[in-house]
Amino acid sequence: MSGxxxxxxxxxxxxxxxxxxxxxFFLLVMLLLSAFLLWGMPGFAPDAKDIFPPVSFSVVDKxxxxxxxxxxxxxxxxxxxxxxxxxxxxxxxxRLADGKSLLxxxxxxxxxxxxxxxxxxxxxxxxxNSRMPVxxxxxVRFLNNLAGSIEGVQSYYFAYAAGMRPLFQDDRTxxxxxxxxxxxxxxxxxxxxxxxxxxxxxxxxxxxFVISALVxxxxxxxxxxxxxxxxxxxxxxxxxxxxxxxxxxWQSCLARQMVGLALMAIAFIPLIAGLxxxxxxLSRSSLLLSVFSLYWISALLSQAAGTIGSKGDTVLxxxxxxxxxxxxxxxxxxxxxxxxGVLREIGKYTxxxxxxxxxxxxxDGTPASTGTWITLTVMAVVxxxxxxxxxxxxxxxxxxGDAS
Numbered sequence: 001m002s003g004x005x006x007x008x009x010x011x012x013x014x015x016x017x018x019x020x021x022x023x024x025f026f027l028l029v030m031l032l033l034s035a036f037l038l039w040g041m042p043g044f045a046p047d048a049k050d051i052f053p054p055v056s057f058s059v060v061d062k063x064x065x066x067x068x069x070x071x072x073x074x075x076x077x078x079x080x081x082x083x084x085x086x087x088x089x090x091x092x093x094x095r096l097a098d099g100k101s102l103l104x105x106x107x108x109x110x111x112x113x114x115x116x117x118x119x120x121x122x123x124x125x126x127x128x129n130s131r132m133p134v135x136x137x138x139x140v141r142f143l144n145n146l147a148g149s150i151e152g153v154q155s156y157y158f159a160y161a162a163g164m165r166p167l168f169q170d171d172r173t174x175x176x177x178x179x180x181x182x183x184x185x186x187x188x189x190x191x192x193x194x195x196x197x198x199x200x201x202x203x204x205x206x207x208x209f210v211i212s213a214l215v216x217x218x219x220x221x222x223x224x225x226x227x228x229x230x231x232x233x234x235x236x237x238x239x240x241x242x243x244x245x246x247x248x249x250w251q252s253c254l255a256r257q258m259v260g261l262a263l264m265a266i267a268f269i270p271l272i273a274g275l276x277x278x279x280x281x282l283s284r285s286s287l288l289l290s291v292f293s294l295y296w297i298s299a300l301l302s303q304a305a306g307t308i309g310s311k312g313d314t315v316l317x318x319x320x321x322x323x324x325x326x327x328x329x330x331x332x333x334x335x336x337x338x339x340x341g342v343l344r345e346i347g348k349y350t351x352x353x354x355x356x357x358x359x360x361x362x363x364d365g366t367p368a369s370t371g372t373w374i375t376l377t378v379m380a381v382v383x384x385x386x387x388x389x390x391x392x393x394x395x396x397x398x399x400x401g402d403a404s
Contacts, residue, residue: 010255023263026225030218030267037214038274054082055102055135058092062109071107096127102135103128105143205360211275212359213332216352218271219291220323222264223298226256227319230306234394253303253387260299261292281365290358290368293376297351298323300383304390332356351379 057075061068076084085095092104106125126143128136161178168174232238268291275282305319327333329343330352336344347353354375358368 006251010251011258022228023225026222027263027267030222031270033214033218034268034271034274037211037271038278054080055132055139056083056085056095056100057081058085058087058095058101058104060089060092060104060106061086063107068107075105093127096129099129099131101129102132103139205363208360208363209335211363212356213327215271215291215359216294216330216332216356217323217327218268219264219294219355220298220326220352222260222267223295223302224316224319224323225263226260226299227302227306227316229256229259230303231315234306250388253300253384253391256303257296257299261295264295275363279363283362283365283367286358286362286366286368289373290355290362290376293373293380294351294355297376297379297383300380300387304383304387307387307390307394326350326352329353330356351376 059072059075061072072084072086075081085092085101087095089104089106092101092106095101096104104125104127106127108124124143126140128140130136160181164177165174168177272288275287276284302319305315324333329339329347330336330350331339331344331347332352336347336353339347354368354372358372362368
């Protein structure tokens with residue numbers, strides 16, 4: 001190969017070797033998996049999990065108190081409630097008769113005042129839409145649970161008021177203090193966010209999690225083609241002929257990397273194009289660079305395994321097990337916060353961990369940090385060093401075998 005460009009010839013040779021039934025089958029599987037993921041995307045959406053479509057309520061508020069207003073606000077905040085109409089009883093019943101609302105909720109006059117006293121309060125009347133039995137059953141249970149909550153809080157309030165009474169000599173001051181306490185209780189009971197502040201930073205988006213995990217898996221799966229190619233070159237003697245022809249290890253390695261990159265680009269075009277369309281806010285540069293980084297690292301490691309691995313098929317099985325282990329440690333199979341502390345620390349040193357997190361946040365439009373790219377660059381350098389070491393070990397084994 002002296003006097004001629006070596007790298008382009010190696011790339012063309014690699015493309016010819018990869019043009020086989022195995023490669024076509026791989027591209028077909030990638031296409032089917034991409035179609036499955038993209039077509040099934042609407043099924044992952046939160047709206048797709050609703051038992052029934054959003055419904056409307058009619059509320060007749062005769063009490064006009066803090067309790068009735070907070071009750072109406074809580075019903076309106078439910079994800080399955082499309083609209084809450086606060087209207088007269090005549091209009092509410094007409095809307096129910098026309099089938100435009102699920103139920104009519106009539107809040108009686110004096111509900112709040114009597115609820116804060118040890119007196120019998122008038123019932124809250126509910127009129128259901130007989131043409132919507134499933135929805136009615138769900139919301140009747142909700143209202144029963146709410147009524148039980150009110151009764152429980154009311155009992156605690158009465159106990160609190162009885163315990164506080166000896167501390168007040170003035171009845172007016174006592175009544176004012178109890179009114180303030182009652183108001184606070186109502187806000188805590190119905191305004192649930194006033195009781196505790198819920199940290200949602202650890203909440204997982206199922207759609208983003210599934211997409212990120214599958215993209216990582218398909219990327220590393222592509223690198224297995226290079227493992228098979230390297231393994232076949234060992235059995236056919238091509239590697240030894242290249243070495244005798246003066247081809248350096250990095251030239252052969254880089255040629256395989258480029259061939260695998262071309263195949264991955266062909267296989268990933270439908271998936272990447274679909275993600276660009278479904279996620280308008282997607283950070284495209286972060287997605288593409290992270291996928292490229294994971295491929296480059298896993299491809300180098302695959303070549304190293306194919307160079308020094310056993311000549312049987314066990315090396316391919318071992319590579320699959322390594323991919324699954326990396327996916328698990330990187331948090332792409334099981335959510336990272338749920339893993340044991342030791343595994344979480346080990347997972348930070350796997351290439352899947354930064355790539356998975358980058359893709360996950362890129363779907364929301366968040367670009368990766370500079371530290372992520374530095375980490376992936378270091379991992380790529382280490383992988384290249386391992387690939388070079390495997391080449392040296394293989395050459396030493398060949399020379400030792402020839403000498404013997």
